[in-house]
Amino acid sequence: MKLTVVGGGSTYTPELVDGFARLRDTLPVEDLVLMDPAQDRLDLVGGLARRILARQGHPGRVTTTTDLDAAVDGADAVLLQLRVGGQAAREQDETWPLECGCVGQETTGAGGLAKALRTVPVVLGIADRVRRANPDAWIIDFTNPVGIVTRALLRAGHKAVGLCNVAIGLQRKFAALLGVAPADLHLDHVGLNHLTWETGVRLGGPEGEDVLPALLASHGDTIAADLRLPRALLDTLGVVPSYYLRYYYAHDAVVGELRTKPSRAAEVAAMERRLLAMYADPALDEKPDLLARRGGAYYSEAAVDLAAALLGGEGAPYQVVNTYNRGTLPFLPDDAVIEVQAAVGPKGASPLAVSPPDPLYAGLMAGVTAYEDLALEAALHGGRDRVFRALLSHPLVGQYAQAEQLTDRLIAHNREHLTWA
Template sequence: MPNSPGGRPPSARKLTVVGGGSTYTPELVDGIARLRTALPVEELVLVDPDPERLELVGGLARRILARQGHPGRISWTDDLDAGADGADAVLLQLRVGGQAARQQDETWPLECGCVGQETTGAGGLAKALRTVPVALDIAERVRRRNPGAWLVDFTNPVGIVTRALLTAGHRAVGLCNVAIGFQRRFARLLGVRPDEVELEHVGLNHLTWERAVRVGGRDVLPGLLAEHGEAIAADLRMPRALLDRLGVVPSYYLRYFYGHDEVVEELRTKPSRAAEVAAMERKLLAMYGDPTLDEKPELLAKRGGAFYSEAAVALTSALLRTHGRDLDDRVADAGGGVQVVNTFNNGTLPFLPDDAVVEVPAVVDAKGAHPLPVRPLEPLYAGLVAHVTAYERLALEAALKGGRNRVFEALLAHPLIGQTAYADKLTDDLLAHNREYLPWA
């Protein structure tokens, strides 16, 4: 791996976080500090175009490392090229347009009676169109300066952005915190360590099901649902009866498909999630500016991204492992080994094309992510997965090539839209609300 100009020991790592001014970043820094034996970081660079946020977030990040006695250096810059120079891995956590754009994504689709959400439906397509070109530009700049660096994509919509990166030939793996969130929650309910819980997690990003929960090789999901189904259903905001009928645990995002009309009515009558997050971010940034704060505040847990740090450290450590068994053991201690990631399908789900991006358990090593075999997916789930995969392909084409008709086709193909009149109006609305981000529009 490349070294910084001053030279670093072979085991030391330089990580760069693009979107480092995010309020998520202290969660990541806390994980890097706690799990230092799994991922020895000597240098952490935060890159962001907003200098004020960088100063607040970077200052807290530095104090977190100091409080936990971590010896690593931390710096921040608005210069991507300088920040990525010599990095072993670059983490992408972008939000093009900020919470203001998210607020639009969550509201204008409701005018057509369609879900307004930042990762699925028309709002998710808008975010993909804004984000894919920026992510690809960042990735290309990183590759020109640093071709050996790994890209860890935490940027939504993760499936589409990761597919764009992989299709362009970048060394990339997509990451979401849904699976690790389930693992931690189930471990707590079962009274076991998280590393004892193995999930049969399958699908696409934000479109997944837990078909089995194994402890010691035994599937404990039926008993888990029988004893804790009410609590699990409440967390998902889905009916307990649905979980009992399916015999699986859907991701929270399946709520937009299984209860679409009910969710639309709910979204019409309460403040948007974007508004809640924006208010939360203002509070968090004020807290980050307190020079006495040297740990992540409790409020950050409500921001989302729970256990992101553990997942990111385990994934990055596995991608950078070069020390054989010693580092393998430390990765396992951090929850590594087999990990749920987003990567090329390559026959994992045989009814999908190889270049689709799926979210499944995979063995991760220095050559990338290698999906484990998956039991045949039941038609109830396979049909929806195939449908959304087709939409994601069209969404990526629209993001790469532009054009009103490509946007229309992607919206028409989406299972939450699928009607010509809706697709036409949503196309016009999407373009009207995003012209500043879409030069071709």
């Protein structure tokens, strides 16, 4: 089996490789290709990847290349984990929205739109080359904003599934609180990428006992502290929102916080410099503890399960993925991309049935879905008016004056990545 990672020079990659090494029986990777335009990062990450496999006795071969066509030739699956513009662009995404009184964040709001505009055309170009190299290859997208990027891939007819680590992270946290194995917990996870709610936590599978009420009663304070939301809000909701919902439920407080501290992009950039220095050490043959603070926890386990299931292996039968709605949430279009539990196999992902969401969540899902539709149109066709319409529609913007200001700033900060600007 050949698996290619586009964006293989990312500091995330050793997390992924560690998963491939530990879970070799689930996903027997023989050829792992790390592709990245940055040769210097590839040299460091590739060297560590080989040492991780060797330490764990994995027989697979690691190849590094800056040649995309060579990387995807004959690949059974291609994982996308790229960042167009790097951390410098992320720093901007997290900064200029604050000047307009809006959240500065890399995947949602105005910053998320900027990332989508930079990313969608690049990802579609990569996907076209994957399809030419091997029409049967699966594309697994971990590149944010996952919902919009996955929708672009699916609309273009690519064999693609979107992946996020929020659900698996919550599953692991809940399992630890309950003292059970993660595999014993099934989450009733519903929403859009980075806009999700856990409406049930079931023991043993989709039809198992729902222990969410007991979980909130016994561990609500701990969960609320992790989410940085009031315990009273969780009690009122009766569900567990993802931590990205804090940008909506506490928008003004978050803006105030972000204006008084260094950006997350600056923190990550400093962390990446330290990680790359560690990766250069020829004695290092395991992922360093610092990597856990970089983000992407459990990404490797989710990616292994997903790739294995898509390729006909022993991946978990039910997984949280991003895929077409297809009537699962009847208040959304069939071609909206939702993030829910799905049955995954060689034919793709089929969402499981979900209970009708509370209007409190359904309304926000519908609003953000409309934004994502406008955002994708802006990413595909460009134009100031399309950017403005997407921003005006976003629940985190929604005001004419702010949308005007944000539109001008977005275009000014991203001209080098926007062919139409």
